[in-house]
Amino acid sequence: MTTFDNHRVTPWILLAPQLLVVAVFFFWPAFQALQQAFYVEDPFGLGRSFVWFDNFTRVLASPEYHRALGVTVAVGVGVAVGAMALALLLAVLADRVIRGARVYRSLLIWPYAVAPAVAGVLWMFLFDPGLGIVSHLLAGVGVRWDHHLHGDQALALVIIASIWKQMSYNFVFFLAGLQAIPRSLLEAAAIDAAGPWRRFWSITFPLLSPTTFFLLVMNSVYAFFETFGTIDATTAGGPGGATRTLVYKVYEDGVIGYDLGSSAAQSVILMLLVGLLTLIQFRYVERRVQY
Amino acid sequence: MATLKLTALEKTYPNGHRALHGIDLEIDDGEMVVVVGPSGCGKSTLLRCLAGLETISSGELAIAGQRVNELEPAARDIAMVFQNYALYPHMSVADNMGYALKNRGVPKPERRRRVAETASLLGLEALLERKPGQLSGGQRQRVAMGRAIVREPRVFLFDEPLSNLDAALRVQMRLEIRRLQKRLGITSVYVTHDQVEAMTLADRLVIMNGGRIEQVGTPLELYARPRTRFVAGFIGSPAMNFLEARVKDGEIIVGDGSVLAPAADIQGSIAVGIRPEHLRVVDAGEADLTARVEMLEPLGADTLAYCRVSGLSLPLVIRLDGGAALAEGQTLAVKLPLSRLHLFDLDSGERLPWHSPETSIV
Numbered sequence: 001m002t003t004f005d006n007h008r009v010t011p012w013i014l015l016a017p018q019l020l021v022v023a024v025f026f027f028w029p030a031f032q033a034l035q036q037a038f039y040v041e042d043p044f045g046l047g048r049s050f051v052w053f054d055n056f057t058r059v060l061a062s063p064e065y066h067r068a069l070g071v072t073v074a075v076g077v078g079v080a081v082g083a084m085a086l087a088l089l090l091a092v093l094a095d096r097v098i099r100g101a102r103v104y105r106s107l108l109i110w111p112y113a114v115a116p117a118v119a120g121v122l123w124m125f126l127f128d129p130g131l132g133i134v135s136h137l138l139a140g141v142g143v144r145w146d147h148h149l150h151g152d153q154a155l156a157l158v159i160i161a162s163i164w165k166q167m168s169y170n171f172v173f174f175l176a177g178l179q180a181i182p183r184s185l186l187e188a189a190a191i192d193a194a195g196p197w198r199r200f201w202s203i204t205f206p207l208l209s210p211t212t213f214f215l216l217v218m219n220s221v222y223a224f225f226e227t228f229g230t231i232d233a234t235t236a237g238g239p240g241g242a243t244r245t246l247v248y249k250v251y252e253d254g255v256i257g258y259d260l261g262s263s264a265a266q267s268v269i270l271m272l273l274v275g276l277l278t279l280i281q282f283r284y285v286e287r288r289v290q291y
Numbered sequence: 292m293a294t295l296k297l298t299a300l301e302k303t304y305p306n307g308h309r310a311l312h313g314i315d316l317e318i319d320d321g322e323m324v325v326v327v328g329p330s331g332c333g334k335s336t337l338l339r340c341l342a343g344l345e346t347i348s349s350g351e352l353a354i355a356g357q358r359v360n361e362l363e364p365a366a367r368d369i370a371m372v373f374q375n376y377a378l379y380p381h382m383s384v385a386d387n388m389g390y391a392l393k394n395r396g397v398p399k400p401e402r403r404r405r406v407a408e409t410a411s412l413l414g415l416e417a418l419l420e421r422k423p424g425q426l427s428g429g430q431r432q433r434v435a436m437g438r439a440i441v442r443e444p445r446v447f448l449f450d451e452p453l454s455n456l457d458a459a460l461r462v463q464m465r466l467e468i469r470r471l472q473k474r475l476g477i478t479s480v481y482v483t484h485d486q487v488e489a490m491t492l493a494d495r496l497v498i499m500n501g502g503r504i505e506q507v508g509t510p511l512e513l514y515a516r517p518r519t520r521f522v523a524g525f526i527g528s529p530a531m532n533f534l535e536a537r538v539k540d541g542e543i544i545v546g547d548g549s550v551l552a553p554a555a556d557i558q559g560s561i562a563v564g565i566r567p568e569h570l571r572v573v574d575a576g577e578a579d580l581t582a583r584v585e586m587l588e589p590l591g592a593d594t595l596a597y598c599r600v601s602g603l604s605l606p607l608v609i610r611l612d613g614g615a616a617l618a619e620g621q622t623l624a625v626k627l628p629l630s631r632l633h634l635f636d637l638d639s640g641e642r643l644p645w646h647s648p649e650t651s652i653v
């Protein structure tokens with residue numbers, strides 16, 4: 001018992017593993033990146049010089065960076081809207097299923113368990129210009145699919161693969177949200193002469209708004225950062241930078257191009273962006289829809 | 292405003308549970324019918340079938356003489372007040388009340404006028420901009436009523452609308468519902484398991500048990516001539532006393548041998564019912580039974596005495612004047628006025644035809 005009497009030390013001991021993980025895998029690299037962002041390093045890593053904000057101004061002025069920002073926004077909006085709309089549709093349908101509901105739901109949740117890279121490869125094969133089933137079918141309706149050549153098709157592929165991956169996550173939340181809506185509200189609305197369509201938009205959808213907003217934030221973060229694996233496996237940022245998102249550019253410039261200063265500066269900008277998104281989320285969570 | 296006619300209405304749930312076993316009932320225009328019965332007897336199921344929230348398995352439901360089995364809830368032109376009120380939490384009180392009008396394409400100025408009218412009828416003017424979450428239970432109840440009234444439907448349905456309120460508020464709202472219903476003259480079906488509420492609100496009472504109607508009648512009819520032992524025990528508070536008895540040589544014999552009354556055309560074992568308020572404490576000479584007081588429940592105006600009678604398994608409840616000097620352990624000489632007796636078959640629970648030697652008061 002005596003060991004537990006020292007209440008000032010115990011909490012720290014209990015927290016230590018977590019703190020250690022956070023320190024080693026987050027604070028230390030973040031600090032490194034922040035420091036790196038103010039230096040220019042020679043390609044052999046022999047020496048570096050302090051350049052103030054040069055890296056930042058260079059990055060922010062670069063047209064390639066602007067393009068990557070545009071791609072990121074396109075992927076973000078495409079994935080968030082697509083994954084949420086599809087998940088909501090499936091959740092509404094699943095909510096009505098009575099027989100075999102559990103099997104149906106489990107199947108819909110599976111894609112979430114697939115690693116991003118695997119998902120990427122899966123979709124790459126489906127859309128492969130020579131072998132893919134989907135591209136074959138598309139050829140049948142006169143669409144020449146080759147995401148190795150066409151930037152917009154590559155972008156579409158990345159978005160589709162990411163949507164497929166993220167949909168399960170959204171589905172779980174939407175289904176839980178739908179099941180939390182009291183049946184009697186929808187019955188009252190039915191008696192109040194609202195048809196199914198009107199019921200959905202005037203009762204169900206507003207009551208789901210906390211879930212929807214939460215998912216919007218989560219999906220944006222996902223689309224910004226976690227699409228990396230999918231992009232790397234399907235298009236590797238190409239063709240010609242058509243699917244090069246901000247995160248992918250950090251990787252390309254740093255790991256492949258070995259421009260550590262620029263890469264670090266981009267990481268710092270990304271961190272600020274995440275911070276901003278998180279802030280919006282917290283502000284929102286604090287003052288949820290009032291009802 | 293409309294009549295309601297139920298013919299052999301049955302409901303079997305998808306899981307095979309048969310909740311309604313052939314309900315026959317006719318409700319007049321403007322009448323308030325209260326459906327009462329124990330939990331699980333199918334009251335809500337009946338109401339939901341009327342509303343169109345559950346499909347009717349067989350039989351016919353007609354509103355104003357027209358079959359509506361296949362109509363959607365919206366097309367039946369009914370309004371329903373739910374037990375949990377089912378107010379739309381994201382809409383203001385005014386929007387809650389105007390929702391049905393809006394869905395029916397009533398233009399905005401008229402909608403506004405009708406909501407304002409209903410709000411003043413219910414004293415809700417000051418609350419129109421609030422959300423349901425910002426209202427007390429009683430106010431929510433009122434809004435739920437308002438939402439039903441504002442539409443001027445042909446039929447009102449109420450599913451235990453007062454069960455979430457405290458006792459005082461329940462009495463107040465009960466009076467208010469009665470007043471509104473009379474004033475608007477809208478045909479209403481009101482479900483409750485509170486028999487006091489049922490007695491006070493009903494033009495006619497429907498007693499349900501196990502998915503069947505036991506008896507239909509005015510509250511006083513049911514009180515005076517319950518058709519079954521179930522109805523007799525259900526209507527009236529405290530509940531009717533039942534005494535095991537047997538008929539031998541044309542006489543009713545109760546408990547350990549007291550002869551109660553002649554009964555010419557009855558045989559075998561029966562249950563004798565008598566209400567606590569009809570038992571009389573008399574001088575030892577006139578008594579039918581002697582009862583030992585086991586517990587007293589003073590209610591102010593009345594006192595309930597729970598007594599033990601030798602030869603009877605159930606305690607006998609007697610309602611006495613609140614001023615009577617009584618003590619636990621005391622013995623009472625009790626008389627059972629013959630005109631107040633109800634006889635029931637012990638097995639079927641059916642009322643037995645019997646004309647008491649004394650003239651019936653009812």
Ligand SMILES: Nc1ncnc2c1ncn2[C@@H]1O[C@H](COP(=O)(O)OP(=O)(O)OP(=O)(O)O)[C@@H](O)[C@H]1O
Binds near residue numbers: 328330333335484
């Ligand atoms: N959706 C359903 N599926 C299967 N059985 C049901 C369903 N709803 C109700 N029941 C059953 O039907 C019977 C009647 O239920 P109902 O809700 O009508 O009772 P009630 O009289 O309203 O009771 P209470 O006073 O407790 O509200 C019950 O035995 C109940 O278990």
Ligand SMILES: [Mg+2]
Binds near residue numbers: 334335336
């Ligand atoms: Mg019920």
